[in-house]
Amino acid sequence: MANTYTQISIQAVFAVQNRENFITRDWRDDLHKYIAGIIQKEAKSLAVGGWRDHVHIFFGLPPASNISGLVQTVKANSSKWINEQNLVKGKFQWQEGFAAFSYSKSQRDAVIKYIMNQEKHHGKKSFKEEYIEMLTKFEVEYNEKYLFEFYE
Numbered sequence: 001m002a003n004t005y006t007q008i009s010i011q012a013v014f015a016v017q018n019r020e021n022f023i024t025r026d027w028r029d030d031l032h033k034y035i036a037g038i039i040q041k042e043a044k045s046l047a048v049g050g051w052r053d054h055v056h057i058f059f060g061l062p063p064a065s066n067i068s069g070l071v072q073t074v075k076a077n078s079s080k081w082i083n084e085q086n087l088v089k090g091k092f093q094w095q096e097g098f099a100a101f102s103y104s105k106s107q108r109d110a111v112i113k114y115i116m117n118q119e120k121h122h123g124k125k126s127f128k129e130e131y132i133e134m135l136t137k138f139e140v141e142y143n144e145k146y147l148f149e150f151y152e
Contacts, residue, residue, distance in 0.1 A: 008061040009046065011111055012071050012100040013131065015054040015148045017093035022052040027087050031055075031078065038077050042070055046108065049115035051122045054131075056115045058108075071098050095148050099131065101138050 016023065023031060032048040035057060039045040044060035057074060061067065075094045082092040103111050114121070121130070128148075135142050 004063055006061075006063045007105050008063070009058065009103045009105065009108055009111070010061050010067055010100050011056060011058045011103065011115070012067065012098050013054060013056050013134070014071065014075060014098040015095045015127070016052075017095045023050065023055075024052070024087075027085075031082065031087075034081055035074055035078050038074050039070070042073065047112040047115040049118045051118045051127065054127050056118065058111055058115055067100050071100070097146075097148070099134060099140070101134060 028050070032050070032055070035055065036045040036048045039048070039057060039059050042065055043062055045057075046060060047056070047058040049056050055078075057071075059070070061070070075098075079092050079094055082088060125133075131148065134140075
């Protein structure tokens, strides 16, 4: 688009269906690299990280793209890849839905660091605590009934 200039940085978070199939350390990095490649086809991948039961993606969103479409593409293609690679017993799926938050360019480094240090971060805080904290911090109204299924 001529004369269209944007800087839109989005972090999205999504979770594994039922937490039955944990994302394990032996293939987690490969999954994150694969997801970064999916993002790179439509947007600018800034960081991909996560823990055993969820993934954070951070990307620069082009103005003609939409968050829901990009996240759906990432979830569909990554779950297909996990299943084709036989990385889990049974069928791997992501839970429905996601959360997305926008950041300014000055916040990018902090967000990238946060995403890339998920293992250390989750030594202190559960995914549920993290997720609710993000929703609260960004003043996103939510109904507990419609949050991800959390298993402690």
